[in-house]
Amino acid sequence: MHLDFALVLVLATFFTGAIWLLDKLFLQKKRKKRLGDNKPGLLVEYSNSFFPVLALVLVLRSFLFEPFQIPSGSMLPTLKVGDFILVNKYTYGVRLPVTNTQILEVNEPQVGEVAVFRYPLDERLNYIKRVIGTPGDVISYREKALTVNGEPIARELIDKYPTEAPSEWLWREQLGVADHQVYNYPPRVFDFPDIEVPEGYYFVMGDNRDHSNDSRFWCQGQVNEGVGCLVIPGYVNERGAPLVMGFVPEETLVGKAVAVWMHWPELFSLPDFTAIRRIE
Template sequence: MNFDFALVLVLATFITGVAWLADTLLFAGSRKATLSAAEQVAGGRLPEEAADTVTRMSWWADFSKSMFPVLAVVLVVRSFLVEPFQIPSGSMLPTLQIGDFILVSKYHYGLRLPVLGTKIVPVNDPDRGDVVVFKYPKDPSVNYIKRVVGLPGDIIRYQDKIVYVNGQPQMQELLAKLPPRAPETLLYNETLGEVTHEIYNKVQAPNRVGEWSVPAGHYFVMGDNRDNSNDSRYWGFVPDEMLVGKAFAVWMHWPTFFSLPDVTAMRAIR
């Protein structure tokens, strides 16, 4: 079972907020009254240490007061501004490496309610060539990252390892054969709309041919590692409501737990 951090964060923020509010409304007044009564008996102000003891919050109220502001800030930033993700697979090579830590703009495609994903403020629609994070339609508890190839209303064809959009082939320029003497992988520059990016094609991989008509409110996505990507060619389209955000930067590369994080890998994603 996948860990739903967003749900846990919302619940933790709600519980600590309610606990802090309950203490403020129900118990803070009685603590002040107890302090006032103690000072009357003592005939004056109590020493600071004694006053702190009398007015001390219960452990759960003190914990909630300390944690609620922190959780609330994290919730707002993560839900509406920027969320970090780690790249676990090679489906977006060479653009994204396994172990890259990326930043995703949560507001670029509109503000959505945390957990529910309901769009409350529309902003932009995805453009062809955008690298997007989305909830996998077959299992919404899993996040995927791919590149937008087809927009609503497009007809996408994939043949001879070339993308056709509404009948127009998307330009590819061969950059390198890897390795040079006995090539197994071909590195290309591909242009999708106004975005030029690199892709991999495997020399020995079979040629998958297909044509898809993108329905309204959906997107056709593909990995840049074209012969090693589980994408719309195999399971269909991404509904708009499953979009998480636009990936815009790599901020660290950390391939394994026992390796050293590499912050020099910082770069924009295109």
């Protein structure tokens, strides 16, 4: 069962807010006319206490910054399992909570930024990946190397089989606005030809390139333009089926990941605040 925390927060805020408003407009006046005990009831007292706190959390979380925990290694080495990150909620436009409807345009994602979005195939889930292509960009991936709009992305091999990831190769990559590191698993091959990112969509990949469910993989075996699964004309995959790529619809964007503020991998371990850093 998936708990929609945003919906719970909105409902709790509106419920306590309605009681708070009712108390301010009517109930307080009635209590003042009473003789003797004029204390508010328990529900009114709790609502008066919790409503300002809930309203503040709702505004901060919905329109400014929202915390997320990294659950998987798909963004290694940039983000580790157990990292707690802050996501800027207004960079990609101000959106309403729960529905994610944009009410104010601000900026658009740039190549190289780390974006949080609702997983197109199940919008109850939040995903985090790096933006590889924006609308109109032509991208390809051959022999572990990215090309964007005909320009090879600069990269440098740092280490083969590093201690923290003994089956991977560690690379430094300069992708758009980001100077970051990625992992590659040499035996795995998944190349794709030049593809153009459609208007209103984004192409994303994890930094742990061969261990990430991203635009290359989540639409394999299905075609559904409504969730960004688009056939690449004239190409087939390794099984001879039409090549299908997944794109992130603009309306599913949640925000830009900007910082790690804590690392807490296990419940019964101590949180590590020395891991604070910007996300490149």
